[in-house]
Amino acid sequence: MKRSILLFVILSVTLVLNSGAQAQFPDVTIQDIQTVDPDSLAIGIDDSPFLDDTVTTRGIVVFPPGLSSSVPQGAAVVYIVDPAGGGEYSGMNVLTQANEGNLLGGFQLGDSIRVTGLIEEFEGSGDVPGSLTQLRPIQTPDLLGFVAPPEPVEIDPAEFAGT
Numbered sequence: 001m002k003r004s005i006l007l008f009v010i011l012s013v014t015l016v017l018n019s020g021a022q023a024q025f026p027d028v029t030i031q032d033i034q035t036v037d038p039d040s041l042a043i044g045i046d047d048s049p050f051l052d053d054t055v056t057t058r059g060i061v062v063f064p065p066g067l068s069s070s071v072p073q074g075a076a077v078v079y080i081v082d083p084a085g086g087g088e089y090s091g092m093n094v095l096t097q098a099n100e101g102n103l104l105g106g107f108q109l110g111d112s113i114r115v116t117g118l119i120e121e122f123e124g125s126g127d128v129p130g131s132l133t134q135l136r137p138i139q140t141p142d143l144l145g146f147v148a149p150p151e152p153v154e155i156d157p158a159e160f161a162g163t
Contacts, residue, residue: 025116027056030082033119034089034133047121048133056116057135058083062091062149064111065104076104083112086150093122093134094141103140110149115141 033050040046059080066076075097082090094115096103107113117138121131 025054025056029084029090030057030059030080030092031084031087031089033057033135034092046131048119050119051121051133052119054116054118054138055135056114058112058114058144059092059094060147060149061107061109061111061113064107064109078104078107080113080115081150083147093132095122095134095136097136103137107141107143110146112144112147113141114144 028050033048033055036046036049057080060083061078062081063077063079065078075095077093077095079091079093084090094104094117115135115137117135120134120136122134123131
């Protein structure tokens with residue numbers, strides 16, 4: 001009986017501590033992370049308003065790890081989209097470096113995940129203006145379930161040229 005009570009107390013304390021760890025960082029949407037104030041854009045600042053903050057967000061994996069040849073050997077990247085239905089500014093990279101362990105290796109297309117991490121800006125090469133907002137996990141993301149990933153949308157390249 002005493003063992004059962006002790007086990008119950010230990011499990012209860014563990015659950016409380018784990019829930020507190022998740023709650024210490026703001027829970028924001030991908031769109032919150034990606035949307036930049038028009039006044040900032042007008043003066044050439046396109047950094048996330050959450051730059052250098054640690055946040056928690058949720059997303060659906062639409063680009064699983066292991067597919068990109070643009071990341072250094074041993075690094076991993078997944079691309080997630082906002083589970084609320086997409087739209088402007090509703091996707092982002094989640095990136096780990098080779099020396100950070102395999103935090104993203106098990107995720108597949110359609111996995112719904114909750115990830116807590118540091119918001120960073122990847123500055124492109126000198127001939128490409130602007131930066132790319134990305135999230136660097138501080139722990140292995142939580143797998144929340146599986147959903148059918150959104151269907152791809154065809155876009156005419158002329159739309160990017162503003163014609």
